[in-house]
Amino acid sequence: xxxxxxxxxxxxxxxxxxxxxxxxxxxxxxxxxxxxxxxxxxxxxxxxxxxxxxxxxxxxxxxxxxxxxxxxxxxxxxxxxxxxxxxxxxxxxxxxxxxxxxxxxxxxxxxxxxxxxxxxxxxxxxxxxxxxxxxxxxxxxxxxxxxxxxxxxxxxxxxxxxxxxxxxxxxxxxxxxxxxxxxxxxxxxxxxxxxxxxxxxxxxxxxxxxxxxxxxxxxxxxxxxxxxxxxxxxxxxxxxxxxxxxxxxxxxxxxxxxxxxxxxxxxxxxxxxxxxxxxxxxxxxxxxxxxxxxxxxxxxxxxxxxxxxxxxxxxxxxxxxxxxxxxxxxxxxxxxxxxxxxxxxxxxxxxxxxxxxxxxxxxxxxxxxxxxxxxxxxxxxxxxxxxxxxxxxxxxxxxxxxxxxxxxxxxxxxxxxxxxxxxxxxxxxxxxxxxxxxxxxxxxxxxxxxxxxxxxxxxxxxxxxxxxxxxxxxxxxxxxxxxxxxxxxxxxxxxxxxxxxxxxxxxxxxxxxxxxxxxxxxxxxxxxxxxxxxxxxxxxxxxxxxxxxxxxxxxxxxxxxxxxxxxxxxxxxxxxxxxxxxxxxxxx
Numbered sequence: 001x002x003x004x005x006x007x008x009x010x011x012x013x014x015x016x017x018x019x020x021x022x023x024x025x026x027x028x029x030x031x032x033x034x035x036x037x038x039x040x041x042x043x044x045x046x047x048x049x050x051x052x053x054x055x056x057x058x059x060x061x062x063x064x065x066x067x068x069x070x071x072x073x074x075x076x077x078x079x080x081x082x083x084x085x086x087x088x089x090x091x092x093x094x095x096x097x098x099x100x101x102x103x104x105x106x107x108x109x110x111x112x113x114x115x116x117x118x119x120x121x122x123x124x125x126x127x128x129x130x131x132x133x134x135x136x137x138x139x140x141x142x143x144x145x146x147x148x149x150x151x152x153x154x155x156x157x158x159x160x161x162x163x164x165x166x167x168x169x170x171x172x173x174x175x176x177x178x179x180x181x182x183x184x185x186x187x188x189x190x191x192x193x194x195x196x197x198x199x200x201x202x203x204x205x206x207x208x209x210x211x212x213x214x215x216x217x218x219x220x221x222x223x224x225x226x227x228x229x230x231x232x233x234x235x236x237x238x239x240x241x242x243x244x245x246x247x248x249x250x251x252x253x254x255x256x257x258x259x260x261x262x263x264x265x266x267x268x269x270x271x272x273x274x275x276x277x278x279x280x281x282x283x284x285x286x287x288x289x290x291x292x293x294x295x296x297x298x299x300x301x302x303x304x305x306x307x308x309x310x311x312x313x314x315x316x317x318x319x320x321x322x323x324x325x326x327x328x329x330x331x332x333x334x335x336x337x338x339x340x341x342x343x344x345x346x347x348x349x350x351x352x353x354x355x356x357x358x359x360x361x362x363x364x365x366x367x368x369x370x371x372x373x374x375x376x377x378x379x380x381x382x383x384x385x386x387x388x389x390x391x392x393x394x395x396x397x398x399x400x401x402x403x404x405x406x407x408x409x410x411x412x413x414x415x416x417x418x419x420x421x422x423x424x425x426x427x428x429x430x431x432x433x434x435x436x437x438x439x440x441x442x443x444x445x446x447x448x449x450x451x452x453x454x455x456x457x458x459x460x461x462x463x464x465x466x467x468x469x470x471x472x473x474x475x476x477x478x479x480x481x482x483x484x485x486x487x488x489x490x491x492x493x494x495x496x497x498x499x500x501x502x503x504x505x506x507x508x509x510x511x512x513x514x515x516x517x518x519x520x521x522x523x524x525x526x527x528x529x530x531x532x533x534x535x536x537x538x539x540x541x542x543x544x545x546x547x548x549x550x551x552x553x554x555x556x557x558x559x560x561x562x563x564x565x566x567x568x569x570x571x572x573x574x575x576x577x578x579x580x581x582x583x584x585x586x587x588x
Contacts, residue, residue, distance in 0.1 A: 055109055055149035055186065055202055058169070061387045062188035062202065064156060066135070068105030068119055073193055076103050077130045078519075079121050080534035084557055084582060086124070087227075088438045094236040095226075100136075107137050109149050109188075116142040124226060127160045127322075128534055130519070131496075132197045134158045135190070136205070153207060156190055156200040162322035164402035166384040168201045170377065171290050171321035177371040178286035179279075181214035182318050187387050199391050206317050208243050211306045215315060220307035221248030224319070227436050229300045229345050230256040234435065238305075251307055251314060259345045266349050268356070275346070276313045281356075283316040284347050285364040288340060289372065289417075291409070292321055293329035298341035300433060326402075326409030331588045333430035339364060339420040342428040351428050358425070365421050368414060377410050434585060441554050441583040442472035444514055444540065446502055448484040449574040452567055457485045460503040468504055470512060470540070472552075472581060477542075479504035479512060486573040489517055489536075497536045498523040498567060500560065500577070506542075513541040516560055516577060525565045531579060532557045540581055554581040 055062060068076075081099040085091075102118040118141035122134040135156045139148040148154055159165045168185050175182035183204040190200045204210060211219050221244040228237035235252050251274055258271050271277065287295045295318060296303040302320030307313070323329075333343065339361070342348045350356040385403050420426060450464030457463035464484040470477040482504035489497035497517040504512040517536035518529040531538040538556035558579025564572040 055151075055154065056184040056204065058186055058383065058387070061199075061389075061391070062110055062186060063108075064188045064190045064200070064202070065108040065113075066105055066119060066190070066192045067108075068103050068193070070193060072103040072105070076101075076119065076121050077133055080128055080130075081124065083533035083555065084438060087436065087584070088582070091437060092233060092236060092435070095239045102138070102141055104142060107148060112149075114139055114146065114148045116146075117148060118142065122155060122157070127158055129158055129160055132158045132160065134160075134200075151204065152209060153205040155203040155205050156188065157203055157322065158197075158200055159322060162201075162327065162402065163398040164385075164406055165199045165201065165388050165399065166381060166403065167323075167325045167327065167406060168203065168321050169384055170380060170406070171292065171324050172203075172318070173380070174290050174371060174377075175283075175286050175318050175321075178282055178289070178367050180283050180286050180318065181210075181315070182321075183210070187384065189391055199388050201322075206304045206319060207241065211317075214317075215306060215308045216310055218309035220251070220309055220312060221245065222304060222306050223249070223252065225296060225300065225303045225305065227299075227301050229433075230259050231345060232256045232260055241304075248307055251312070252305075255314065255346075259349055268350075268353065271349075274313060276308070276311075276315050277350070277356075279315055280346065281350070281360050281363050282367070283318070284341075284350075285360060285367050287318065288364060289367050289413070290321070290324045291326070291329065291338075291413075292318065292324040293327070293332050293341070294320060294323035297344050297347045298329075299331045300344055300436075326405035331586075333588045336428075336430060337420055337426040338416050340426065340428055343430065343433050345432075348428065348432070361421055361425060364417065368417055368421075372414060374410055374414070378407060381407055381410070430588075434587070436584070436586040438555065438582040438584050441552070441581040442470070442474075444471070444556065444558075444577065444579050444581055445469050446484075446514065446577045447575075448500070448502065448577070449572075450484045450486050450500075452486050452498075452565075452569065452571040452573050454487055454569060456487075457483065459483070460485065460501075461505050466502055466504075468502060468514075470504075470514070470581075472554075477506065477512060479506045481505050488567075496520045500573070500575075502577075510542075510544060514556065514577070514579075515539060515541075516556060516579075518560060520567060523562065523565050523567065525562055527562055527565075529560045529562070530558075531560050531577070538579065552583060554583045556581060 079100050082096060085096040100121040102120050104116055105119045106113055106115045107117045118138040120136045122136045127134050137148055137154045139146040140152055157168065172182040172185050183206060185201055185203045188200050188202050190197045211222055222241040223238040223244065224241060225238055228234045230252065235256060238252060240249060255274050258266050284297050287297045293299060294301050296316065304317040304319055305314050306317060308315055340351060342351045350360065447467040448464060461481050461483045466482040466484045468482050482502060484502045486498065486500045489499060496519055498520055499515060499517045501515040506512055516531040516538040518531060519536060522529040533555050540554040540556060542552050556579040560575060560577050562575040564574040566572065
């Protein structure tokens with residue numbers, strides 16, 4: 001047993017092994033030489049109940065080969081969520097129906113094949129791809145009780161938001177070192193129908209098996225949080241996972257009710273009966289330590305909450321940890337201190353309380369002292385980087401730079417945090433986050449005629465012919481002249497897309513740019529192609545080309561009708577675009 005290991009005290013439920021490790025380290029101390037050996041020992045030896053599936057070992061780059069009918073693979077790659085349904089005005093009514101379908105296939109992992117596996121696409125916004133989709137494998141859909149690599153389910157993330165391909169493995173290790181139950185992860189090359197898709201991260205799903213192992217059996221529910229929080233009007237946006245009974249969700253409402261009280265400070269004693277606050281502070285501090293800017297504390301995203309069976313209190317589990325450890329933080333409030341993220345209602349309320357604020361700061365310092373072992377982490381970065389090696393893929397040109405940023409982040413994180421932790425606590429001044437929702441902004445119609453060219457036109461405004469009407473906020477947007485061009489996709493995620501881009505001069509230096517892209521297979525004469533956020537790309541930009549979108553940035557959702565189309569140089573392209581313009585009110 002580890003020296004100083006945590007032992008359950010009267011009135012406190014026994015917790016999972018990762019929590020015991022954290023408390024043992026805080027009580028006794030663990031040197032850098034033992035730190036990653038311990039973390040990897042727990043990750044690889046399976047201290048949490050039984051032998052660990054080999055699929056999560058890091059001694060090699062795993063190989064996953066997926067075989068399914070070509071038509072099914074084409075259908076799977078083209079599936080995507082309805083962007084407006086996911087983020088439009090109706091999102092507070094609950095998550096829309098699942099966008100992804102099961103496709104029966106064979107999955108072979110490191111030479112061991114399992115037939116009749118349900119292969120399903122995965123992704124919400126940032127990781128959705130038609131060329132390298134993230135995948136879920138579920139073994140028991142067509143044959144009850146069947147497993148794959150010892151698991152009921154397995155996730156293969158495409159690392160689209162992490163060119164380094166190593167951050168998820170590192171981040172989940174660090175969460176576990178902080179005493180937080182986190183998925184296990186490893187690296188694999190994924191091949192589908194003989195096509196090499198490059199390096200993926202294999203991640204253990206957060207499901208009933210996971211929470212039973214980490215928190216004990218008889219749990220009272222599991223919910224996934226995606227751009228949502230504990231607010232009465234937002235509760236339907238939590239997604240109840242399989243096996244969660246509807247009455248169990250009442251605890252979410254009880255937490256929201258306590259946090260929503262505005263006639264005084266929240267009743268923290270009552271809140272503590274609903275949420276394991278001590279454990280939450282560790283989760284919160286760990287998110288900040290690894291700078292998981294797309295997690296709960298900062299962006300209300302990528303997390304699970306589980307109602308623990310032993311005492312009925314909520315505990316948090318991290319997810320989607322590709323946006324951390326040096327990844328550029330897109331949604332961090334301007335001027336936010338490095339040592340705290342408190343966009344979420346729960347951390348916001350706790351940070352407003354002087355005692356809990358200091359408790360959080362002390363916990364962050366403790367994690368920094370006991371879990372942030374720079375030499376050990378740097379060694380694991382090198383090991384993971386060597387596993388990835390030269391296995392590059394489309395869009396991975398920035399991998400070396402991303403690995404370098406991760407190294408720099410690890411080396412500099414202690415100094416950045418201690419600069420603030422050694423000073424009086426900084427205030428959290430960012431206002432409460434408004435509901436991130438799309439609102440209807442207006443309509444756009446355009447008739448156009450041009451030719452397909454692989455290069456940009458010399459003068460956008462005189463290229464082709466355009467009859468364009470843009471109506472936003474009830475008023476028609478004027479412009480001086482407009483042109484149109486059509487050509488191949490320039491984004492690595494859209495290598496088979498064809499763009500139709502209209503550019504209108506609205507005055508000196510200002511432009512309006514509606515642009516849509518569709519898959520090359522749908523760019524055919526006489527056809528109607530859906531255009532939208534996931535159907536290629538579709539947006540409206542207003543502003544100065546080299547500056548910000550001063551007028552605004554909108555998403556298009558509509559139809560591109562093509563009377564003439566071709567992808568040969570000089571081919572005629574003629575048609576009509578009709579779309580609703582949606583604006584996202586999201587602000588960090």
